[in-house]
Amino acid sequence: MDATALWQRYQEWLYFHEGLGLYLDVSRMRFDDAFVEKLQPKFEKAFADMAELEKGAIANPDENRMVGHYWLRNPDLAPTPELTQEIVDTIEQIEVFAEKIHTGGIHSPKANRFTDIISIGIGGSALGPEFVAEALATDFPPLAIHFIDNSDPAGIDRILTHLRNRLASTLVLVISKSGGTPEPRNGMIEVKKAYAGQNLDFANYAIAITMPGSKLDEQAKSEGWLARFPMFDWVGGRTSELSAVGLLPAALQGIDILAMLQGAKEMDDATRVPDIKQNPAALLALSWYYAGNGRGEKDMVVLPYKDSLLLFSRYLQQLVMESLGKEKDLEGNIVHQGIAVYGNKGSTDQHAYVQQLREGVANFFVTFIEVLEDRNGPSTEIDPGTTAGDYLSGFLQGTRQALYENHRDSITVTIPQVNPRTVGALIALYDRAVGFYGNLVNINAYHQPGVEAGKKAAAAILDLQKRVLEVLQTEKTALSLEQVAQKAAATNQIEQIYKILRHLHANQRGIVLEGNLAEPSSLKVSISG
Numbered sequence: 001m002d003a004t005a006l007w008q009r010y011q012e013w014l015y016f017h018e019g020l021g022l023y024l025d026v027s028r029m030r031f032d033d034a035f036v037e038k039l040q041p042k043f044e045k046a047f048a049d050m051a052e053l054e055k056g057a058i059a060n061p062d063e064n065r066m067v068g069h070y071w072l073r074n075p076d077l078a079p080t081p082e083l084t085q086e087i088v089d090t091i092e093q094i095e096v097f098a099e100k101i102h103t104g105g106i107h108s109p110k111a112n113r114f115t116d117i118i119s120i121g122i123g124g125s126a127l128g129p130e131f132v133a134e135a136l137a138t139d140f141p142p143l144a145i146h147f148i149d150n151s152d153p154a155g156i157d158r159i160l161t162h163l164r165n166r167l168a169s170t171l172v173l174v175i176s177k178s179g180g181t182p183e184p185r186n187g188m189i190e191v192k193k194a195y196a197g198q199n200l201d202f203a204n205y206a207i208a209i210t211m212p213g214s215k216l217d218e219q220a221k222s223e224g225w226l227a228r229f230p231m232f233d234w235v236g237g238r239t240s241e242l243s244a245v246g247l248l249p250a251a252l253q254g255i256d257i258l259a260m261l262q263g264a265k266e267m268d269d270a271t272r273v274p275d276i277k278q279n280p281a282a283l284l285a286l287s288w289y290y291a292g293n294g295r296g297e298k299d300m301v302v303l304p305y306k307d308s309l310l311l312f313s314r315y316l317q318q319l320v321m322e323s324l325g326k327e328k329d330l331e332g333n334i335v336h337q338g339i340a341v342y343g344n345k346g347s348t349d350q351h352a353y354v355q356q357l358r359e360g361v362a363n364f365f366v367t368f369i370e371v372l373e374d375r376n377g378p379s380t381e382i383d384p385g386t387t388a389g390d391y392l393s394g395f396l397q398g399t400r401q402a403l404y405e406n407h408r409d410s411i412t413v414t415i416p417q418v419n420p421r422t423v424g425a426l427i428a429l430y431d432r433a434v435g436f437y438g439n440l441v442n443i444n445a446y447h448q449p450g451v452e453a454g455k456k457a458a459a460a461i462l463d464l465q466k467r468v469l470e471v472l473q474t475e476k477t478a479l480s481l482e483q484v485a486q487k488a489a490a491t492n493q494i495e496q497i498y499k500i501l502r503h504l505h506a507n508q509r510g511i512v513l514e515g516n517l518a519e520p521s522s523l524k525v526s527i528s529g
């Protein structure tokens with residue numbers, strides 16, 4: 001296509017949201033009108049199903065749940081007045097609580113102001129808050145946030161060491177929808193011990209965000225934690241950023257949560273329009289379908305050209321891959337769906353993997369995120385008439401063009417600046433695009449059976465570890481791995497037993513390994529003490 005035809009295609013396909021000042025450009029995806037025509041019936045179904053979902057249909061059939069994240073930003077749309085009230089009350093509760101924390105109306109028994117937050121959660125209970133903190137927290141927020149989003153003891157130590165002199169003024173958010181996920185539970189127990197180690201009563205610092213009635217909720221209630229906020233059954237983890245999961249940490253950091261909700265609401269209104277060309281989320285889903293033949297054949301590379309949006313790529317990775325990466329379709333057929341997502345930021349990545357994007361395997365499409373405002377205030381000229389921001393903008397345009405010339409497609413989302421409203425809008429845009437795409441490829445985008453399977457497999461290993469330790473404690477002599485396996489009734493799990501013992505041995509847990517470490521079958525194992 002020559003430059004004139006490309007300019008025409010750009011204008012033909014350009015979507016602009018006037019209120020938000022957001023542009024979406026899909027002109028560098030090479031679909032033609034016949035392709036759009038072919039997908040039209042699928043989109044008609046997707047629009048109709050989405051309308052039913054918003055009315056409260058059981059859109060997550062595997063978990064028998066409604067899917068209501070859209071109600072969070074427009075509570076009047078919730079299917080019952082009780083739900084509307086619950087959403088409104090929760091937002092108000094968050095605002096009042098954050099205000100009291102900021103003004104010292106609520107403070108720790110040992111300090112007249114809270115200074116820091118430790119946020120403990122994983123997956124959907126971490127990635128949204130992490131993204132929003134990175135994107136929107138000011139340089140000197142009223143409370144600085146620190147995340148524990150893993151079961152890594154060294155990672156936990158790092159946060160606790162950093163905060164050791166401020167623990168008495170640090171709030172702890174424990175975020176888990178189910179209230180039974182091992183990683184946040186482990187983090188919470190370790191953090192609680194650190195508070196006890198400084199003679200601080202954890203309950204005065206701890207806040208639970210979880211489903212009412214969950215194990216975590218019961219614990220918080222019985223121990224008299226500082227506060228509890230509800231996570232609704234009908235909101236999924238990865239679409240929970242605009243529930244208490246994301247709103248409470250954001251409000252505590254002084255981020256304007258009403259503006260985030262407003263931006264998301266405006267985008268939700270725009271993505272409700274049942275017309276592909278007038279609906280930015282439909283345009284994204286159409287482009288994804290085109291890129292990967294509706295089978296995820298191409299990876300989505302997300303490149304925000306703005307440091308503060310660094311974690312948007314990671315946030316989208318979970319949203320897209322946990323939602324769309326499914327073995328079965330809604331009829332139970334094996335389909336192995338999904339779209340792989342990775343990314344970091346531009347122009348940084350131009351000096352890393354963009355080399356391969358430009359010249360190597362053409363197994364991807366790019367999503368550029370462009371921010372029009374360079375910085376808050378004027379910029380220095382690096383060269384006469386050119387600023388650092390001009391360079392960044394030029395790098396983006398240049399990369400987009402170079403990729404296109406080498407037959408690599410791209411989408412560009414442009415926002416006027418990074419602020420609570422545009423961040424809310426981006427979250428809502430991708431929530432809906434994922435919902436549409438899931439519908440186009442006929443999968444349930446709202447459950448995560450693979451995550452559950454991983455949790456079960458890990459629990460089975462920990463159970464095996466218990467049995468192995470019992471065997472070693474009962475037997476007084478050194479045993480071979482085979483003997484341990486036999487006595488633990490796990491003869492088909494020798495490799496797992498070996499790895500368990502090797503890990504315990506490396507962590508001074510009383511395991512003695514004798515023999516040649518390079519030949520595991522030669523090892524004799526015993527337990528000391």
Ligand code: PA5
Pocket residue numbers: 122123124125175176177178179180181184236237238239322448451
């Ligand atoms: O998106 C999801 O549903 C998951 O990523 C969950 O958020 C994650 O597994 C954590 O679950 P929970 O909040 O129940 O601890």
